[in-house]
Amino acid sequence: MYIVEPQRQIPVIWEGDLCVAGGSATGVFAAVRAARLGLKVMLIERQNCFGGVATSGLVNVWHTFRDTERKKQIIAGLSAEVARRLEPFRAGYVDWADSYCFNPQELKVELDKLMDESGAEYLLHTWYAGLQTKDDRITAVLVENKDGRGAIKADFFIDATGDGDLARDLGIESYTHENVQPPSACFLLQGDMEGLDVQDMIRKYGTEFCLEEDWGWHNDVPRCPQVSMRADTHVFGLRCDRAEDLTKAEVEGRRKIRAVVDMLNKYGKKGVAYNNLASCSYIGIRESVHYKTVYQANENDLLQGLRYEDAILNGTYGVDVHHANRGITFRFFDGTYRVENADGTVRRGNWRKEKGIAPDAPVPTYYQLPFRCLVQAKWQNFIAAGRMLNADTGAFGALRVMVNLNQIGEAAGVAAYLALHHNEAVQELSGTEVARTLSKGGSANLG
Ligand SMILES: Cc1cc2nc3c(=O)[nH]c(=O)nc-3n(C[C@H](O)[C@H](O)[C@H](O)COP(=O)(O)OP(=O)(O)OC[C@H]3O[C@@H](n4cnc5c(N)ncnc54)[C@H](O)[C@@H]3O)c2cc1C
Structure with a gap:
């Protein structure tokens, strides 16, 4: 209508x-x-x-x-x-x-x-x-x-x-x-996390808090002791470029933040109060739609370090693909790769070897992207x-x-x-x- x-x-x-x-x-x-x-x-x-x-x-x-x-x-x-x-x-x-x-x-x-x-x-x-x-x-x-x-x-x-x-x-x-990389709702956690691994805790206690097995990371915040930036969970199966899915993703992301904090307060360090100091203003969207240009960047050219006269970018960050159905894959210039699954299992290998690249072929130290992209x-x-x-x-x-x-x-x-x-x-x-x-x-x- x-x-x-x-x-x-x-x-x-x-x-x-x-x-x-x-x-x-x-x-x-x-x-x-x-x-x-x-x-x-x-x-x-x-x-x-x-x-x-x-x-x-x-x-x-x-x-x-x-x-x-x-x-x-x-x-x-x-x-x-x-x-x-x-x-x-x-x-x-x-x-x-x-x-x-x-x-x-x-x-x-x-x-x-x-x-x-x-x-x-x-x-x-x-x-x-x-x-x-x-x-x-x-x-x-x-x-x-x-x-x-x-x-x-x-x-x-x-x-x-x-x-x-x-x-x-x-x-x-x-x-x-x-594989559209799923979004994560990040937050600032207050509380001593020394020696605690949220992913391990989710595997152990997650069901009690309706948290599914996941792959996450965290980081310190400069000059803010005992405060960490948390990206512990993802929201799966939603398209964040669509209004209704985005709305659901925001709500589910916040629910998961609350669940992680509740889990820490029950099973974290004794005597420590864990608090959510601030949630993101909007859920972090890793990926949605891509638009065609005259050149599509591809992993092969990137990781083999092709050089361009019209380079607009130098970079080193390796391939880091969060799986749409949980887990993560990393691939690096030196050929190593690692697939971490949400259940804690890890598969490692060497993509250069698998592709038949000669062992003595030079390993680039950074990649570039041409303007035509x-x-x-x-x-x-x-x-x-x-x-x-x-x-x-x-x-x-x-x-x-x-x-x-x-x-x-x-x-x-x-x-x-x-x-x-x-x-x-x-x-x-x-x-x-x-x-x-x-x-x-x-x-x-x-x-
Ligand atoms: C959870 C998470 C963790 C990540 N970790 C890292 C990391 O550790 N290091 C790293 O380098 N990268 C990381 N990334 C990737 C990186 O943050 C994103 O790829 C990058 O920020 C995307 O940049 P962007 O400018 O395309 O989009 P955005 O950062 O999303 O910016 C888009 C901007 O446009 C505005 N906007 C959107 N629509 C409209 C509109 N209609 N009108 C006006 N304004 C609008 C938005 O408000 C926003 O300010 C992470 C991403 C996520 C989601």
Whole structure:
């Protein structure tokens, strides 16, 4: 059944060069890069803060900025700049795995400041709600916020909504993987966890709390003793790009958080009170839909370390696929892999050996991604940047982490600038120029 929405006049609330929808670090870094190059930029974000999963989702780890030998810095740009900016507040540190752990509350403030200093404009509590096109270009996006419905006109648009809301409305061909990585509701736990393993406890006592066997992880929060960021459980069997499933996932995620805390209070350390200090503002969505571009990233090229003239990203994070039906698979450059099942069993092997790769063939210390992975075939003034990226299951498992998506955001901002500067369609841009411009702006060893 349908109803017809009457025609109405929508006020144009902003007009400029670039509109970015979605303000995770991916969107913020796109906006800041473009603003620093001189574009007039507007960023819209539906939450009350920037950062996406890193802040609203409480996930506080950016993986290493160095290659696997930990000798060479391969990621710089805005990720490294933000890490430096958090230093005076002692809101971040590098851990044993050379990853950068931060306090999401401080990251929010630093992203605000980064945006303000760049001159990019922004609206929080503002939803992307639709778009208008003419020929093969987007002319405006429609937004909803406390002022009602408004239009934003720009010459270029970046979709950093995670799910690819603009790409969906543009009708770009999409696909979902057979294994869609399930979401997790993260929370901040107060209480001494030394020597406790939540996964073991779930295996032992889970049924009493309606917790199924699972695979999870946790992390410290800088300067917050006895507080840990918990990602102990997943919500299975729901599609988070669908409103009803997303609603169920939020409720089930919260129920599981309560169940974990109840379990700890009953079977954790004697005399310790375990508390949920804060739940994520929205459930952490690892994966939903992917949109086709002219190049699909694939695990083979990635883990064999192919190099590109139009590289926009350097990364080391291995393939990390959370199973849609519980458990996890890791695959690394050196050939090793590990499949951990929810029942605690583990299978190990060597994919290089299994593929017949000569034992003395060089093992790369980082991978790259070419610019064409962001270029879709039709829309001249549009790029989607974020976890909707065009990648097979394994490549997505590696590329989906934030240090990688941060770089993709930066590349999208630079590409928007070059497209407007040269008056070219995104399909006509020189990827090597994008890579060179990224390097000039502080990204490490690209181009
Ligand atoms: C539980 C969990 C643990 C993870 N662990 C790690 C880890 O340890 N390290 C790591 O690097 N990565 C990790 N990841 C992966 C990583 O966090 C995500 O892949 C990444 O954050 C996705 O970035 P994104 O910019 O595409 O999307 P998001 O971070 O989801 O950002 C999308 C942004 O767009 C906004 N938005 C969405 N729709 C609209 C709309 N219609 N209008 C306006 N705004 C909108 C959202 O509010 C949000 O701010 C984890 C992910 C999850 C879920």
